[in-house]
Each structure stands twice: as structure tokens, then as C-alpha cells.
Amino acid sequence: MEDPIVEMMSDKTKEWFAYAVVGMIWADGRVDQAEIKYLKGILSFLKDKRLITSVLEMIKQNTMPDLTPIKIDNDQAIAIMKHLTSLSIVDEELATSEEVFLKDAAVHLGLSTALADKFIALARKRLGGNRFPASLLVGEDSVEVSCFGFTENACMIFTDRLVNPLARLTLKLHTNPRADRETGFYNPIVAEAQWCREVKSNVAKYVVKAAMKRPISSEEGARLVFSLPEESAIKKTFEPDFNCLLGFFVSCRSCGEKDIPFWQLRTRSLHANNNIFGIPLYDKAFGNSDFCDYNLFQVSVCPNCLFASNQIDYFQRQDKAVGVSLFDVSSFKSRWQSGLTKRKKLVGKNDSWLFSGERTLNQAVISYELAVLTHDQLGQLGDDEDFATHQRKSISFKLTQAEMLMNKGERAMAEQIMLKVKKRLENAFPNMAREAGIRAAHLIVLISIYFKNLENVGEYLNYLNNYSRRHPVKAGSKESKLLNLAVRQTTEAWQSKDQWAYDSMHSFHLDN
Numbered sequence: 001m002e003d004p005i006v007e008m009m010s011d012k013t014k015e016w017f018a019y020a021v022v023g024m025i026w027a028d029g030r031v032d033q034a035e036i037k038y039l040k041g042i043l044s045f046l047k048d049k050r051l052i053t054s055v056l057e058m059i060k061q062n063t064m065p066d067l068t069p070i071k072i073d074n075d076q077a078i079a080i081m082k083h084l085t086s087l088s089i090v091d092e093e094l095a096t097s098e099e100v101f102l103k104d105a106a107v108h109l110g111l112s113t114a115l116a117d118k119f120i121a122l123a124r125k126r127l128g129g130n131r132f133p134a135s136l137l138v139g140e141d142s143v144e145v146s147c148f149g150f151t152e153n154a155c156m157i158f159t160d161r162l163v164n165p166l167a168r169l170t171l172k173l174h175t176n177p178r179a180d181r182e183t184g185f186y187n188p189i190v191a192e193a194q195w196c197r198e199v200k201s202n203v204a205k206y207v208v209k210a211a212m213k214r215p216i217s218s219e220e221g222a223r224l225v226f227s228l229p230e231e232s233a234i235k236k237t238f239e240p241d242f243n244c245l246l247g248f249f250v251s252c253r254s255c256g257e258k259d260i261p262f263w264q265l266r267t268r269s270l271h272a273n274n275n276i277f278g279i280p281l282y283d284k285a286f287g288n289s290d291f292c293d294y295n296l297f298q299v300s301v302c303p304n305c306l307f308a309s310n311q312i313d314y315f316q317r318q319d320k321a322v323g324v325s326l327f328d329v330s331s332f333k334s335r336w337q338s339g340l341t342k343r344k345k346l347v348g349k350n351d352s353w354l355f356s357g358e359r360t361l362n363q364a365v366i367s368y369e370l371a372v373l374t375h376d377q378l379g380q381l382g383d384d385e386d387f388a389t390h391q392r393k394s395i396s397f398k399l400t401q402a403e404m405l406m407n408k409g410e411r412a413m414a415e416q417i418m419l420k421v422k423k424r425l426e427n428a429f430p431n432m433a434r435e436a437g438i439r440a441a442h443l444i445v446l447i448s449i450y451f452k453n454l455e456n457v458g459e460y461l462n463y464l465n466n467y468s469r470r471h472p473v474k475a476g477s478k479e480s481k482l483l484n485l486a487v488r489q490t491t492e493a494w495q496s497k498d499q500w501a502y503d504s505m506h507s508f509h510l511d512n
């Protein structure tokens with residue numbers, strides 16, 4: 001046992017502690033395997049062989065040691081009480097005699113009775129806190145029992161009926177845990193008895209450990225025993241400040257964080273004017289819609305692990321049944337954890353904007369940065385096609401940052417981002433296939449013309465112009481539409497390259 005406080009104890013205190021352990025073990029009148037195991041762990045600090053022998057002898061002889069008051073410092077007293085409390089429940093039960101023993105020990109250690117009560121409350125809480133009335137069917141017999149200590153796949157049952165190990169059990173939890181009023185049952189839980197032990201308790205004669213084959217479901221009472229909010233209490237949607245938006249609550253697939261707001265643009269509510277790189281600038285509202293700059297908060301961010309995306313499917317919608325994730329959550333999670341400090345630094349101390357529908361330009365830029373980190377990592381998980389999908393998303397987040405900054409007069413920053421995008425595309429281009437290659441060549445040409453970096457433009461223009469000779473492209477397909485757009489726009493830009501260059505443009509929009 002490693003416990004620095006215990007290590008520091010005087011020999012006299014250690015001896016007192018060892019005797020207290022024996023007393024605790026005997027408090028419920030029997031010795032349990034788990035208790036002996038715990039005792040051996042505690043004895044390992046008693047380097048004194050004589051004392052160890054005497055303690056083990058006491059256990060063998062059923063001797064209850066006499067505890068006398070001892071004067072020690074508070075920290076040591078509390079450390080001893082913590083150990084005794086853990087020991088009191090290793091047999092999964094807290095008998096009245098054990099409670100009495102804990103109280104006596106606390107008083108002998110010079111602690112207040114109020115503190116002793118706290119330790120007892122802690123022990124009770126660890127035992128599972130609430131007890132849930134249920135009807136237990138074993139063979140032909142149905143008995144009223146109470147259950148506690150629920151984990152996903154197991155629970156303890158207080159019962160007056162002896163249950164054989166391996167017996168098949170059917171357990172039905174009462175929907176109303178207060179037994180004063182019967183309101184019905186949840187669906188039956190099928191389980192198997194692992195062991196049945198006699199207990200000295202006012203509640204029942206035996207404790208049975210029931211093991212279930214699969215996790216307990218909400219139809220079987222999971223929400224009740226794990227004190228989860230009822231289905232109806234789960235927040236599903238909210239009303240955003242602007243009526244052009246829909247508000248959904250989502251949960252994070254990576255860390256499980258709940259109630260993350262997600263804003264979705266209503267169809268036909270805002271007019272979008274695309275810039276030369278295909279990024280929308282929202283410039284006016286249709287009909288009775290309120291106007292807002294949707295680019296500011298289209299990325300939703302998990303405030304806990306800072307997972308970020310503008311696509312609701314990468315989260316779990318709380319208004320929908322739990323669905324299959326678009327990505328391998330466990331591989332994502334293990335890698336995502338490592339960058340958390342960096343991401344937290346990016347967000348800074350004030351993270352309240354993550355929850356609010358109002359964002360400054362700077363905050364929105366950060367949200368896109370988090371989305372780039374998220375989708376770059378998602379791209380590492382799957383095949384080439386997944387990689388291309390996420391790469392495309394990351395590029396479009398960077399382009400949106402640039403568009404927003406440019407419109408707010410932050411031209412230098414916006415152009416810096418565009419140059420980085422170009423570099424990223426050029427590096428990735430040799431490994432890009434089909435649609436990804438078309439998109440990349442398209443953007444590289446436009447960015448090069450914008451910056452008047454014309455040396456390599458020919459290479460990418462040729463790639464686009466000769467594309468259909470190298471790859472058969474099905475007429476009317478998505479690939480064919482992408483290609484036609486890319487060829488048309490790059491040809492136009494090349495032909496009037498002076499007008500598409502930075503020194504003739506006030507924004508990334510041609511009409512300005």
C-alpha cells in the first residue's frame with residue numbers, strides 16, 4: 001500500500017491503525033475474502049513482523065481488539081477514516097454494526113461526530129446510494145426486493161430469499177421508486193446470479209449480485225437507476241435570435257458533451273453571393289427573414305474537447321435517435337486528446353461565445369481553426385476518399401476565414417491565408433484523384449492569378465483542359481459538372497487575368 005500519510009505515521013499510530021482494521025473486519029461478525037485481501041494490502045506498511053503476526057492471529061482467533069483513544073494529527077486521523085470507510089464496504093454492504101464501529105473509531109481519533117457521520121454517508125453513497133424497489137422472479141417465485149449499486153451490466157439485490165449462484169433471474173424495476181404508490185414496472189431485465197451472501201442488515205437477509213448479458217436499456221429503467229434526465233427533459237431544439245436560423249442541440253461524439261447549440265440556415269432565407277473561390281458571402285435576407293452573417297456561427301464547437309464542424313452529422317443530434325457515427329469514434333478520441341492544450345490555448349480563457357449565437361469575427365476565425373483541426377484529424381482515420389472529403393472541408397474553412405477577414409478590411413491576414421491554402425493544395429495535388437484533383441487545380445489557378453504568380457499556372461490549366469482525354473468523364477455526372485465549371489472559370493480568369501488580380505480587386509468578389 002502506498003500512502004504517504006500512512007508512511008509518516010509513528011509506530012504507535014500504525015499499530016492502532018492495524019488493530020482498527022481488524023476491528024472493522026470483525027464489526028459485521030464475519031470475515032470476507034475481499035476484506036482479507038484489503039487487510040493484507042494495509043498490513044504491507046507494517047514492516048514490524050511481530051505486529052503482523054499478532055494481527056493475523058487476531059483474525060484467526062476471532063479476537064476483537066480493544067481500541068483506545070489516540071492523539072494524532074487531523075490529516076492522519078482522516079486518512080485512517082478513509083481507509084476504514086473503504087474497508088467497511090468491500091463486502092458491498094454497510095451493516096449497522098459497521099456504522100457503529102466507524103463512529104467509535106472517529107471519536108477515538110479525536111474527530112467530531114459530525115465528521116464521522118460524513119464518512120458513513122460517503123460509505124452509503126459508494127454503495128450505490130439509492131435503493132430501487134423491484135420484483136424479482138426466480139424460477140416460479142416472485143418476491144419484492146430492492147436493488148442498488150447499479151453498473152451498466154450488474155446490480156446488487158437485497159432479498160430475503162436465498163438465491164443459488166447461476167440462477168436465472170428476471171428483475172422488473174418499479175417505475176415509481178417510492179414504494180408508497182404503485183405505478184407499474186419497466187421491462188424485465190434478464191440476469192444471472194453471480195453469488196448470494198448472507199448479510200447482517202435490517203434491509204434483508206441476503207445480498208445477491210446479478211450480472212446482465214447486455215447493458216440495461218432505458219426501457220428497462222436505465223434512466224431511473226443512473227439518474228439520467230427523462231427523455232422529455234432532453235433539450236432538443238432552441239429558437240435562435242434570428243428567424244433565418246434553426247437551432248438544434250447536439251452532443252459531441254468524441255467526448256459525450258451534451259446540449260451544444262448548432263445553428264442551421266433555413267432554406268431560402270438568406271441571399272448568398274459567392275466569391276471567386278466559391279465561398280458564400282451572405283448579403284441580404286429574403287422575404288420576412290432576419291438578416292445575419294451565417295458565416296459567423298455556422299461552425300459549432302464542443303466546449304469540452306473543442307471538436308468543431310459545420311456539418312450536423314458529425315455530432316449526435318439530440319432530436320434524433322442515437323445513430324451510427326460517420327467516423328470511428330474510438331480511434332478519433334485517442335488522438336484528439338493529445339492536442340487539447342493547444343486547442344484550449346487557441347480559444348483562450350473566455351469561451352462563453354461557444355454557447356452563444358453572437359460571435360465576433362475573431363471568435364468565428366477561431367471556430368474555423370478548430371474545425372480545420374477536427375477535419376484534418378478525421379481525414380487521417382479513413383481511406384483515400386475520406387481523406388479527400390475532409391481535406392476539402394478544411395480548405396473551405398480556410399477560404400471562409402479569408403473571405404470574412406477580407407470583408408472586414410483585414411486584407412493582409414486574408415491574403416496570408418490564401419497563400420497557405422495554395423501551398424497546401426500544391427503539396428497535396430500529386431496524390432489527388434478525380435474530383436479532388438479538379439477542385440485543387442481549379443483553386444490553384446485562381447489563387448495564382450490573383451497573386452500574379454503565373455509561372456506554374458500553365459501546368460494546372462493543362463491538367464484541367466486535358467482531363468477528359470485522360471479520364472473518361474460521364475456526361476451529366478458530378479465530375480463532369482465540376483470539370484466544366486473549373487474549365488470555364490479558369491479560362492475566363494486567364495483571359496482577363498488583370499481583372500482577377502489583387503491590384504484590381506477590393507475584395508474576393510468580382511462585381512466590386
Ligand SMILES: [Zn+2]
Nearest residue numbers: 252255302305
Ligand atoms: Zn467534445
